Amino acid sequence: MESVEKVYIIGVGEDAAEGLTPAALEKIQQADVLLGSERALDLAGDSEGERVVIGHDLDAAVESIRSIASKKIVMLATGDPLFYGTARYLCEKLGKDRFEVVPHVSSMQLAFARVKESWDEAYLANLANRNLDAVVEKIRTAEKVGLFTTPENTPAQVAQALLAKKIDYFHAYVCENLGSPDECVTHADLSEVAETQFSPLNVMVLVRKPDTPDRPIEKVGRRLFGNPDEAFLQSKPKRGLLTPAEVRSIALAQLDLGQTSIVWDVGAGSGSMSVEAAQLATGGTVYAIEMDPEDSGLIVENAQRFGVDNIVPVLGKAPEAWADLPDPDAVFVGGAGRGVIGLCEQAFPRLKPGGRLVVNVGSIKSFSMVHEALLKLAGDAKTWMINISYGTDQLLRMRFESLSPTFLVAVVKP
Helix, strand or coil: CCCCCCEEEEEECCCHHHHCCHHHHHHHHHCCEEEECHHHHHHCCCCCCEEEECCCCHHHHHHHHHHCCCCCEEEEEECCHHHHCHHHHHHHHHCHHHEEEECCCCHHHHHHHHCCCCCCCCEEEECCCCCHHHHHHHHCCCCEEEEECCCCCCHHHHHHHHHHCCCCCEEEEEEECCCCCCCEEEEEEHHHHCCCCCCCCEEEEEEECCCCCCCCCCCCCCCCCCCCHHHCCCCCCCCCCCCCHHHHHHHHHHHCCCCCCEEEEECCCCCHHHHHHHHHCCCCEEEEEECCHHHHHHHHHHHHHHCCCCEEEEECCCCHHHCCCCCCCEEEEEECCHHHHHHHHHHHHHCCCCCEEEEEECCHHHHHHHHHHHHHHHCCCEEEEECCEEEEEECCEEEEEECCCEEEEEEECC
């Protein structure tokens, strides 16, 4: 029975053999067969071993390794073989015990190092296997982005696609020929990148400018409720600062709105709940109570975006702000701490008989206090803890990014 040699997967960079450890160089020089792309083989330097060019078809690499299992094999890959996927794919097909991985610094890691930004929470994508339009929509709400570009999707084309969607709120860095003597890092606005040609070997990094809101997507109004968070103008960009679409959907269901319902949205923020309540209660009125002038202005803009004219923004602090409003059929309250309890206790008597009060809080402590207070008022309460995780593609892997748990309490006035 033939012996099976360990296969070494070695990462190389633009610094070629100079960037390899003595141990990695020794493995390359002792190899009977070197596998890899033409570029990776050239970067590894001289070796007497047979050279076998492997392109993007990793199944060919698997078959080559199987057919020459008794020889000393080195598989060469640019950067970190585990980061880009070569080593992971081979280990899945042939088993981890067959391999030893010797990584080099990946070009993505180098790019973030050059621009002095952390990349542990960045959205990463390879445009060789991702649709550019889909990537652009992911970028819309990202804080940081790392892109492997391609000759078909250059930095200029990426910038043009972003600007076409009015996503103009990123600093752009194009990092060319990383690790080589002609390395170059360009920092520019997206409008400048859109007019510039770069070396084919580049990584693009995007960093959101501080204090800039997301540009909402244009396809709004298709849903009566549960519209994407990105469809609303917001004063701040990060997810979780408005009531997420999934939580809105459950809360609106519990408000049990009719066509002519009178609704109070207390602490309305930029008005996502108000807009969707208005779309359900088309013959009624939604009073969007908000004490922040900037957010109150966004309520008006979001109402215009969705084409609803039955929202009345009420700028002021509750409960004083609702003193002259008509009694509601439904009240939605969002917030934290004892202030929410006070609002609930003062709003509940104003509810019409059979009216509903739904409260959204973000901490278990607030939930416990609100639940206890509403039980005293209504005699019964429904409760939910909602955990939401959004799937996000990171190169060839899917991971789930979780929001903090949130809590709903709903009561009906006898």
